Amino acid sequence: MEEKKTMVGNDDVKKEKHGSINSIFMLADGVDMWLMAAGFIGAVADGSSSPLIIYFAGRMFNNLGGAVSASSLDLLTHNVNKVALYMILIACGGCVGCFLKGYCWTRTSERQAARMRTRYLKAVLRQDVGYFDLNVTSTAEVVTSVSSDSLIIQDVISEKVPSLITTGALFIGSYLVSFLILWRLALVVFPFIILLVAPSLLYGRILLSLARKIRVEYNKANTIAEQAISSIRTVYAFVGERKTTTEFSAALHGSLKLGLKQGMAKGLAIGSNGITFAVWAFIIYYGSRMVMYHGAKGGTIFIVGTCIAVGGQELGIGLSNLKPLFEACAAAERINEMIKRVPKIDLDNLVGETLDNILGELEFKQVEFAYPSRPESIIFKSFCLKIPAGKTVALVGSSGSGKSTVISLLQRFYDPLGGDILLDGVSIKKLQLKWLRSQMGLVSQEPTLFATTIKENILFGNEEAGMEKVIEAAKASNAHSFISQFPQGYDTQVGERGVQMSGGQKQRIAIARALIKAPKILLLDEATSALDSESERIVQEALDKASIGRTTIIVAHRLSTIRHADLIAVVQDGQVMEIGSHNELMVNEKDIYPMLVQLQQTEQVKVVEECNRSLSVNESTHITNMEINIASSRRVSSLASRTSSTNSAASNHASLDAEMKVSTPSFRRFLALNLPEWKQATIGCLSAILAGAVQPLSSFTMGSMISMFFLTDHGEIKEKAKVYALGFLGFFLFSLTINIILHYNFSYGGALDKEDKRKVAFKDTDFRSWVV
Structure with missing residues (x-):
């Protein structure tokens, strides 16, 4: 028990590991390395x-601002042409780099992800059953790890990785250029980077938290x-429509409040991006001083200001990619842990003996066993059983006695905790695992068929077999006989889990x-217990035929199916209590086996008596042939009424579909549906127009602002710097305010509209048409 606790604790520690960035690229090969190198350069x-x-x-x-005389026009033209050429070359290089970034990183991600899925699934299939008992609560976990x-x-x-590299290069390049050409201004403006980065990170967290809460509220609704819909009969039976609608409305109301908070947070998040205007206000003020008293040029001020603003915004975008990066590191660590895990019972371990002439004699010697998931519950205590080669041995006993x-x-x-299991006198631990399992054929109570053809399902036992072997096994x-009756024969699809x-x-x-697979040992785990009498008879004939010449172990619940077994072992409390043929075990009526037989016979007698009692009740009612015909006609009329109602429902659905096909989407109808929220929609639209006007106005203002730095009159520079600084500060406050109004009103109107429409849709839906 202590070992289990320690193991679970270790697993928890492993789950908490986030892994390193290198774990994301753990399966990269040489080609991927070249692709990532080219993608990094791009x-x-x-x-x-x-x-x-x-x-x-x-x-x-700077060239344009310094061209004051006619003699400098030629130099200006030369410099402008040179700059234009440089910008064209930079644009071409950026275009090539962008292509390399997109192609190389996408290509290598597909290669590595495909390799990762294959290796992970192979590693999962390699694990022993005990691992799944302890670590996997459902198959969804494995599927999630493979896909998600x-x-x-x-x-x-x-x-994310190429985006991080791009934003990192842009940030470093921007601030490097700023410090190289005017380090004083760059140093003074550098602390404002916190104002550029903080809003996106802060409000991003708030928006994510609100989105989760809204999802929870919608899940409640x-x-x-x-x-209500799945139990619609019960709702109608207890007249619970109003109560259900009230609960549904109350659940939606919580999402409405959260939606308003989300709108406010979104407005603050987007509006706070206007902090760039406030930074520009300071740059204009301090830059004008640099021009007047330190001989700085206007173009240089523009370079520093733009690089600081753009670099800070890009840093905020890059930092938002860190969370997915850490999540990927944790996911890669989980996958890497599975890929590297070597199970105790390793299917890929080809070390071990293989027997040339297997007879099929099996022996359990003093076996002790408990399932890894329940180590305190001992299944076998000194379990001993010898199964002769070529014989049929049935295991019977109560549920939980250890037959399966x-x-x-x-x-x-699983491996036993103590004792040993021998095949032809050799411990099965010494035998090669794949070879051992290839010598055994298993038929369980609920056979698992895969969603493919009958032929492929049969070939799953031996993929190298030909069609002749398939027909022979069938x-x-x-x-x-029944496969041949299908139109497609052995190519008939069985459906998911054999549903067809x-x-x-x-x-x-x-x-x-x-x-x-021509097994020497046939294992039948209650192979007929879930079948009706006719199917059981046919399947039992097939099993009797299949067990000829093979060592057969039958786990049986119906004792009538194993009367002809060579040996019957009664398992109770983890031990073999009785063993012998049916006739031998029935000698002493006080033994366990005769009592089990008598108990099942008593149950069968009770079933027969209940059937007879129901027949006697029918006889006492003196039902004549006419009455039978009437009852039959009633059933037919009932069936006809159901059919007609189904047909009418189908016709209603058909007419509804026809109506839906006729009606085309209309913007006018959309506006009519949202008419109750016209105030919020109007305010939101006006705010959107004003918010959209901020960017072009600020760009125009910035274009005219640059000329201010090339003025010669210091008084005029101071006056205009004051006006432009206040103007950009106003842009910031206006952008923040108008974005809050915009997103709050649209969120408010949208949340109200969504709540109303869902209430109406839930309340007015005629669920009675669903009741058949």
Whole structure:
């Protein structure tokens, strides 16, 4: 027990590991390394192009501002042409770098993700059954790790990593250019980077938190609706429509409040991006001083200001990619842990003996066993059982006595805690695992068929077998006759988990799958317990035929099916209490086996008596042939009424579909549906127009502002610097305010509209048409 606790604790520690960035690229090969190197160069080139273009644009402004005489026009033309050529070359380099970044990172992400999925699934299939008992609560966890975790890593490699490199190169390049050409202004403005980065990170966290809470609220409403619709008869029976609608409305109201908070937070988040205008206000003020008293040029001020603003914003965008990067590291660590895990019972371990002439004699010697998930519950205590070669041995006993555990131990799904299991006198631990399992054919109570053809399901037992072997195995399992009746024969699709087949058909296909591998040992785990009498008879004939010449172990619940077994072992409390043939065990009526037989016979007698009692009740009512015909006609009329109602419902659905096809989407109808929220929509639209006008106005203002730095009159520079600084500060406050109004009103109107529409849709839906 202590070992288990320690193991679980270790697993928890492993789950808490985030892994390193290298774990994301753990399966990269040589080609991937070259692709990532080319992608890295491309991302750096793409990120570096922006600060270079800003630098040359500033130089061009300096050239234009300094051209005051006619003699300098030729020099101006020469410099402008040179700058234009440089900018064209930078644009071409940025275009090539952007292509390399996109192509190389996307290509390598697909290669690595495909390799990762294959290796992960192979590693999962390699694990022993005990691992799944302890660590996997459902198959959804494995599927999630195969699909979701690998998709996270693929997205990070293809999108986030190159984006981080690009933003990093842009940030470093921008601030490097700023410090190289005017370090005093860059140093003074540098602390404002916090104002540029903080809003996106802060409000990003708030928006994510609100989005999760809104999802929880909607899940509550969806759960109420789902329960009401799935139990619609009960709702109508207890007149619970009003109560259900009230609960549904209350659940939606919580999402309305959160939606308003989300709108406010979104407005603050987007509006706070206007902090760039406030930074520009300070740059204008301090830059004008640099021009007047330190001889700085206007184009240089423009370069520093633009690089600081753009670099800070890009840093905020880059930092937002860190969370997906850390999630990918954690996912990669989970996948890497699975890939590297070597199970105790290793299917890929080819070390071990193989017997040339296997007889099929099995022996359990003093076996002790408990399932890894329940180590305190001992299944076997000194379990001993010898099964002669070529004989049929049946295991009977109460539920939980360990009958099916015998089969699991034989196939080495688990290893016993003590004792040993021998095959022809050799411990199965010394035998090669793949070879051992290839000598055994298993038919379980609920056979698992895969969503493919009958032929492929049979070939799952032996992929190298030909069509002749498939037909031979099908004939041996009494399956060939019904398979031949299908139009597509052996190419008939069985559906997911064999849903297109009946229970008896699935069982016979499973028997054929077990027989095609020509096993020396046949394991039947309650193979007929879930079948009706006719299917049981056919399947039992197939099993009797299949067990000839093989060592057969039958786990049986119906004792009538194992009367002809060579040996019957009664398992109770983890030990074999009685063993012998049916006739031998029935000698002493006080033993366990005769009591089990008598108990089942008593149950069968009770069933027969209940049937007779129901027949006697029918006889006492003196039902005549006419009455039978009347009852029959009633059933027919009932069926007809159901059919007619179904047809009418179908016609209603058809007419509804026809009506939906006729009606085309209309913007006018959309406006009419949102008419109750016209105030919020009007304010939101006006705010959107004003918010959209901020950017072009600020760009126009900035274009005219640059000329201010080339003035010669210090008084005029001071006056205009004051006006422009206040103007940009006003842009910031206006952008913040108008974005809050914009997003709050649209969120408010949208949340109200969504709540109203869902209430109306839930309240007015005629669920009675669903009741058949």
